[in-house]
Amino acid sequence: VDADLRTLRERLAEISDLTRSMGVLGWDQRVTMPPLGTPARAEALATLGRIAHEKFTDDEIGRLLEKLRPLEESLEYDSDDASLVRVTRRDWEKNRRVPAELRAEMIRAGSQGHHIWAQARANNDFAAFLPALERNLELKKRYVECFEWEDSPYTPLLDDFEPGMLTTEVAEVFDTIKPVLSQLAKDAPKIDASFLDVPYDPDAQRAFSERILATVGFEDGSWRLDPTVHPFCISFSTRDVRLTTRYKPTGLDSLWTTMHEAGHGLYAHGIASSLERTPLANAPSLGLNESQSRTWENLVGRSGPFWTHWYEPLQTTFPDQLGDVSLESFLAAVNRAEPGLIRTEADETTYSLHIILRFDLEQRLIDGSLAAADLPEAWSAAMKDLLGVDVPDDTNGVLQDTHWSSGGIGYFPTYALGNVISLQLWAVVRDALPDLDAQMEAGELEQLSSWLRENLYSLGRKLTPKETIGRLTGSPTIDPQPYLAYLREKVSALPAGA
């Protein structure tokens, strides 16, 4: 058994090395690669992906997992070894259901679709994107057929990003929050944020972001921050974490973008070192991962206590823009609610409405009740209904996000689940650290960071998303009430008619 476990670990480490290497290639492609490097990079990524898939779905992995059943059952449920065997078996069984040809075809169509989408978005030309979208949908439907499902054909897609979550469960959460968010968006007062609509020197934005990052709990020499067009975070080990951000010439969005990516980065950084080079060295789901990016971006990064410490340094850095702006006005501006067209620019109050719209459309595309050709019309109607805004063109509508172009269907709901989960976990954090506000007011984030690392990040993927939430909150249920209470309080705290 020791030898079997060692063999399994060696094979999984090899596969982890391959997928982490793909990560390096992807980071390089998005951060540093010269544009003409694209075709060769696509080939290299496809090759590494195919080898990793072949090695993971190998019969030998299945035989080892069977032989390790007695060991697994003899150990504590959440021990590293029992978790490794259990989670790997689940991954293996899921991966084995998908024919290699279908997987290769999905990767190819996704790669082609991304390219076509980028052009279509630039040209506001949905018709040019439609065939690629239809191809991706057709492949996703074939993918769904590889699995059994009870509530919805959408569930196998969702499961890729939020393991164990049913479509009906998400729908229940979204049905609860939708009317409240719509009402809050309508009720929210108009806030003056014109001082955020002026130039801020990008180099000074960068320097200020780095000052904040130095306090959030990364070990020196284990991370870096680079500029990119579409910010993301990726890690190649717990000690090689790559944050990216975007410094616009106008406004201070980069501060929250950087804090957001830092939240993802801290998750990756905090995974127990005993889980490195295994399938457990990751967050349990995109929702849980997003809960932490939102925690650092919003629950910390838009809070009064945080800015009580940081606002004076920010004013000193940007005296022309903020010298005459009070802390109260600044906080009102960065916490305002204001319906808009673009998901990635949405405030906390309206953000999840953008997701609910996509979740609804995705289900209808997959169950066949909506034709892809009718998407622009359905999009505009839903934007009017949910957010009360008129969509002027597809570039600012259905073409705004890259996800569908590369086959990422089932991904969107995890953003809103992350928002909801972040508040469930935040209640636990506040109980555990009763003087957290005072710490933040003093610019101290280390205790918060350590608590999250010890109680959440270090677990990696040993437990399922629901088990992980249950471990921290006492209940595995996704409960939207803390999230709604937080947003109600946020909107009611905004100064009326400012």
Place this chain on the structure above:
Amino acid sequence: VDADLRTLRERLAEISDLTRSMGVLGWDQRVTMPPLGTPARAEALATLGRIAHEKFTDDEIGRLLEKLRPLEESLEYDSDDASLVRVTRRDWEKNRRVPAELRAEMIRAGSQGHHIWAQARANNDFAAFLPALERNLELKKRYVECFEWEDSPYTPLLDDFEPGMLTTEVAEVFDTIKPVLSQLAKDAPKIDASFLDVPYDPDAQRAFSERILATVGFEDGSWRLDPTVHPFCISFSTRDVRLTTRYKPTGLDSLWTTMHEAGHGLYAHGIASSLERTPLANAPSLGLNESQSRTWENLVGRSGPFWTHWYEPLQTTFPDQLGDVSLESFLAAVNRAEPGLIRTEADETTYSLHIILRFDLEQRLIDGSLAAADLPEAWSAAMKDLLGVDVPDDTNGVLQDTHWSSGGIGYFPTYALGNVISLQLWAVVRDALPDLDAQMEAGELEQLSSWLRENLYSLGRKLTPKETIGRLTGSPTIDPQPYLAYLREKVSALPAGA
């Protein structure tokens, strides 16, 4: 046969993707990786290296090569397909001799050794580096045992970098040039270069380097230039070429460093696109590759015609430092001969003496007549003997180069061979482009670049180093006389007692 050739090409493309991916991981490690990422990176590199090795040394490749023998013999010797089969067979037979585990261990030890060396060099602490060096040497000795050799156990190591070259052949060339170089170094007049020993704004150095690079023949969007500690060049396809350089606060060394790496980059950039994703998509040897970095750095970049065009722009960029310095004084300074401690800072005349020293020490380390622990002493003695200088510390002595830290033993001689070969090929270039000087005086380098691409770079590895030299010069022999004549003329052209 068509199917066999297609299968072989597919398998080789997969292996090429793996090795190019290793290149990306290596570039990232040296240019961007946070330092604590080192252990995970070493594992990832070892895994990719092992998989590539396993796939390449697979029996099936051997069977395909055998089946393709009739095709190979039916085609022109230098056709893409005949060359692919012939060169791949040679590589395959060499690689089959090395156990996969030994290869993985060499990669791992090299990656770890690089990190240890960087610390040791920074701390002038040879003792800290010694265990890593001894480990690399032990692995290299095991590697040598995989091969038969006639003249020296050093030959199998040399052959990795300079295929088909014997240690005795290199020794003969070096024995010819050593006394001449030593004498020239002694005879050379002292030249005033104090104006190169003052601060030059690094940003302005970078901008000027990029102006020059824009003229040497790279396609836009196919390359980038980054700062690093130990400059190098690597490519991931002919259209993804990565140059690195170093901008020191004092002096203009970065200009020639950048030109040097551009020479390597132009070789990679010029390889025929039909050879992409095959083992032929490379230079035939490091010596030939180096011949081109030296061509662009020295034969172009230190020449009168080149600076006739570029010196005025350089003066305009750095008026305080160069405004009062004549073109003649500038040329004398950048062509002066002056024994020093550091290989990478050595002038053209003394450079190969640094190599001869390393070639001698490497042979003794491998044949066992010198213990690694005794290296610092042997180094100092040889520096005194060859260059007449006293070595003050190991940072400026045996620890100055990275090569040994990552297992690159047998690599050094290719630098001096490159110097020698560059002059053999330059004679051919000058015959082919009789008005090259006039072109350089006009700042035009496109014809030179095109000629080298068409006649040399595009061949890739289709021919052996000696065949390649023979194709261009009419004789496969490495002839040091053009190199010695060039240096004699250079030294005699220096103003006496300036």
